[in-house]
Amino acid sequence: MKWLVPALSALLFCLADCATGGSETGTGASPQAAAVLVDPPARTGVPTLLIAMPISPSFVEVRKSLVSEVQKNFNIHTFAVGPETTAAELAAVMQATNPVCVVLMNNATINLYYQVQTSNPTAQTPPAVLLMASFVEQAQARLRRATGIAYEVPGVTAFVHLRSVIATPVNRVGVIYRPPFRAFIQRQTSLAAKEHVELISVSVPNDVTAAGLREALHSLARKSKVDAVWMLNDNGLVRDAEFVDDTWRTELSDAKMPLIVGVPNLVAPGSSLGTLAVVPDHEALGLQAANLVFDLSDNDWRVDAHPVELPLSVKTVVDIKQVRSNFGLRPDALKHIDKALE
């Protein structure tokens, strides 16, 4: 079980880092990260894009890609957001830079923008592009003139990748979710159906116990006869090492069921837990964000007409040893995996 300690720490770190944010990110920048956040020289007569973001590697990677795409068309002003940043500071930067659009990364930054808007409801604020936050659609609904790109990897993307790696069929995938994820799961069900994958979802209470989760997993694996299980990035279902060991690992190692996870560190040869990790490709996310900015610019910044997009690009990590032993490895699969662990 020792392997689970770093893995769970990683999961919690990732969730905090990329979605909820607001902890140590803004002021904890490494010197390298700070060095790459130098904005290109501003030019007169060129519109400004304001990027408000925490300084940590994932965000820096997205920014780098975004800036490389849009810097010919926009001046860039980066505003580093940390736990001490206030809405007034963000408002001041917006006033000073007068951006045509503001890119907001993570939930804490979006919350600051929400405070800016609510503190002066009649004031005109620039259109916003929301990135790397959990449930962007919900955040969008609270804001005026906002759109963005969801951060959660759609299940169908993971299922298609799993199908191209393992030899056994992937027609029915089980997922366990808590009530806050209900709308998300409904959307995933229809998306998965497009690829002829039936998503079998089981709802559990917010305060699900280990026994309750085990029962739900058992039901999926034995009664619903699913071909694989998808673990959501929900820390209510992945609480600590002991909890994971008592639930996911116990049930799925017996059932020899492929498990799709959203954190690479839950895939570790010898651990018999994650089979495939599917995680956002941050460099590609920067390109997608740039496309979105160009689209909005071409459309007179009519943001409200632009629905939140789904992320297009992912990276994959596969436990090849587990795949070979339990499910069979498809020919040529290794050519298409970002990280193969054996």
Place this chain on the structure above:
Amino acid sequence: MTRLRNPRRRWPQPIVWFLLGLGLVHPYQPPRRAMAQASKPVVHVFLQLDAKSSIVEKTLQQHLPELGIVVFGRFRDFEEGLTNGRPDAVLSITPVLQQRGKASCLQGQRGGKSTEPYLLASVNQSLEGSLAGKTIGVVDLLGHDGTQTFLNNLLKTKDIKIKRVAKIEDLLPLLEFSAADGIVLPSSMLGRLLERTRLVIKTKELLGGPVGLPAVAVLNPAVRDVVVRSFQSLDVPTKRLLGVDTWSVP
């Protein structure tokens, strides 16, 4: 850039080492150019292939021992590499070389042809008639403006919205999510797309094609011979990986 208060506050060393160990943060890495062996002529490769860049790079490096190979998966990295890395030669498809004003000294051929058709793929029915106002996905081969021009020429229209993606595999989600009406891809990539998806894919060949297959341009004349000799001696599986079966000298 606007910095916050207390900008030099750092994470405690043990946490940094812990995260480094987990692979969640990455130490500084030198530019990729520096990774190629300095004593060998350096070839930059930028192609849409049915394999991850790391696999292509490893394979080419094994089979081209006299050359230093750097494979780029994305246009911006390739562009940056050309500017900062000053390669001795470049392997890419003809439009990419032409955009840079580079003449090829080796032209890849497949089935006796130096070009291949490009396809417009869509779900359930092929996109017939005017494409005006349609959203079309394509791999970012030439940057924002260059890719738009490339696609305009292929589709013989200017009134389209393009969605550039970083990798060939990212085209499928555009169709799955109904984020694009169609996608453009080389005909050699259709098999892999059909292998991955259960969507009903319909295609039509683009009037503005075909497009040149991978070609080699030598930027440093002093290394021309070794570059040409090396690529000409590639074995069949490696050439197939690159999407060619032979090389011709234009």
